[in-house]
Amino acid sequence: MAVFHVGKYNFVYFLSSYFTFLSFTACENIPGHLKPLGHHRKSLGGVTLLKEFPSPTDFYENYIAKSVPFIVKGVLENGQFPAYKLWTDQYLDKEYGSLFVDVEGGKKEDRNAQAYTMPMSKFLQIYNQSNVYMVHDVATEMKADITIPVSLQCGGLEKAIKSVIMWFSSGGTRSVLHNDGLDNINCLLDGNKDLIMFHKKYKPEIEADHFVHYGAYSSVDVEAVDMEKFPKLRDLPWYMANMTKGDCLFIPYQWYHQVYSHSGRNLAVNIWSNHLRWFDKTVCKESEDKLKPKSLKNTELKNDEESSLDDELRDMFLDALDELTNVNFEEFAVRIRLIAVNEIPDDALTKMFDIIDNDKNGMLTMGEFHTCDYDEMFEQIPDFESFFTNNDQDAVDDKNDQPDNNYYTKQPMRIEMEDDVSFLLNPKKSLEVTLNDENIQEETNDQIKNTVREEL
Template sequence: MKSSLLVFVLLAVAFCEVKANPPGHLKPLGGHRDPTGEILVMRNFPSPWVFHEEFVKKSQPLVMRKVLEKDNIPAYQLWTDKYLRENFGNIQVEIELNKKENRTSGLYQNMTMSKFVHDYQTENMYQVFELTPEMKKDFNLPLSLQCGGFQNFLFAMIMWFSSGDTKSHLHYDSLDNMNCLLDGEKEFIFFDKKYLHSVREKGWNSKGGYSTVDVESVDMIKFPQLQNIPYNRITISKGDCLFIPYKWSHYVHSKPGRNLAVNFWFHHLPWFNSSDPDCEGLDPYQNSSVPLSTLKQTDDIVETRMMFLELFEDVRSFYKGSFSEYMEREIPSIKLEDVECLDEVFSFIDKDGNKVLSWDELFSMDIRAAIDKYPKVFGQIYSYITGDNISFEKKKNQDIEISGDKDLGDLVVKNSDSIQDEDQRSQGDRPSPVKTPDDLEKKKLIKMEDDGNLVMEEEPLRSPHEEL
């Protein structure tokens, strides 16, 4: 009788523990279930067009195995500790004094590259540092980013350097990026961007763009939304590059041992410019040949425009009526009374007056003047994009600030006192004209009457040698 009672008590306790502790509770992130799905793997950099159409546009991560071993990336062979010390030893680099990321601690300091190389193997720190012009001379732009618009919208090239065993927050990035590993091994846990709302539901730091969950010991009671979200797990090693689509939540664990990576941040490119002269004659099987030192990084105006263009990534062009309908449907805060203003915004962007908005017009619009002229509607647009309440109220002699993710810096848009009309700006300040793939057929899209339907232009034909 006593033994039966003891068994009953033990079973009851076990049942209560199971009920109280959901799967993955107090285990490392990913301990709640087995990974699902697959991440595609290639043995070379895909051509820019294939990269855009199959991975960027479809928001599909991609692993490129051992591409640095056979590609023209001098740093892959050169950047030993000795080389970094002898060639860049006097450069001031930024160091975080903790191997587990903590964006609220403020434990940052600067030191020379030489001192870091001397100390990093024995000290609890890692380096996060934007490549200098001198360092860029040792790097060529990966083939996949060499044309079509990618090369014009690079945000930054960041170096990550440690003795390994570093752990990031669970976070997402507002930019696409390609992470190339020159040494070491990294493990990534990915949550598809379609689960972003669930990831952000509890414990999300909106200003920092990360979850406050402890990635080494997940409290599934405090973060119940993580219990059922499927995820992907991938490990990359020396010589590999990984494409991380924007808005995919992810956690990165650099394995113990020397760990050196450079990632290329670039704005999400909603439309591939197949008429780009840089694409002419590009062989998808050639090595990377564009030195980073020859490229110009984007300025704050490009940043702001690209945020705006995120709204239209799946749309080829608009008629006037369909533009306002689309904006009403996509942005809940826009009401019926805003339609007249949206029609004015359409006409502002439609420079040639043909009642069709094309990507060359969207890419070349004067975003500063548009925000100044229509502050209410653009405030609603940017509040929707960023998740923060943003106002473009005019303040004389002051700038209007748009706050981005902490790790991407702040985007600043000048107020009207400093704005000049697009036609008065110097040619050097204007974006390069962007052509759609079927410019020769564009006349077929133009209808002077407004029928209120979206216009979907045909996608460019694949080149026969551009195969996955």
């Protein structure tokens, strides 16, 4: 009996080891398994390349509305973006050294990591010897050095600009795979960046596994993708965007992307704008071909308090209506009830419809959604907020369970000029990654084809 049991257990152990080996071998054979994001298949090609920024009408109709990314190659070399030439370390130290800037403590993005705020001069002293990464809203004093491209200067686009952010490091940074509920123009003042981009239509696949909805990012390890844990990524098509110094990239609303900055000084400015579903040609007062880049200091930005009500409510309604451009009451009622968390009475829906229906013709247009005064919703419908807000304890608990629940609210550690920051120095050198190896389509900026239109 003893011999039988020993043999039995040995046999069970053998089977267990054998199937473990088979499972490991099978994983090893999955393209891109435990390799950086983008190694799972060849890219579909590069994004559209342009020589100059499109006019506002062209930008809206062919890129925003159609959700098409592009790179304007070398556009900052034309001398119309002062920061491109001015923002050396010496200039930033002399002109803005006393300004406090927001800094992240890791080059591989971790939305739960400690953040810091320190003088610009302090950052400039340490960034080449540490893993700190500046992500900071451009200060008022710096706005004269930045211009708004002609693409954003009329049709309502000029009023949609929400924020302008400065990104600055010694390179080697990696973002999480994420998307933004905004349109994004990112201009590279120094360095090189590679972006892996997924069309927003792949939302079901990307958000199928371990997606953090509160922060709109995937928890996938972008340096070593576990294709067992993220099976929907195994054959997901993607586009490549290679940025070099002087380029500007348009990332459309809700496109998923992961950014890698190559080693060396890396400085970028991005302009985030609320996504418009409607372009008002009547407000373009002058010929669009005569527009020139406009200084940011002369551009009024909406802060979060000013824009939150109208922008969030408009986006909530338009997201519910999806691609509809003209909506009657019946369709409006069905779609809005689908996104409500509590029952909406017929009279409240009628009142919402009437507030938006400015010309009272019984049809809602995109123009009416964009020009509506949403304050009236709260004034005329007492229970309006309760229809779309779940205040029960379960909802609060669910929100608190999100891994990055305090990402947007936690306070950064303040560092003064004289403080010891040795704990931030001498980081482990990050692995250099290239998108041009044999497992990915061999492409250079000269070889990139404008294939994205056909693929989309």
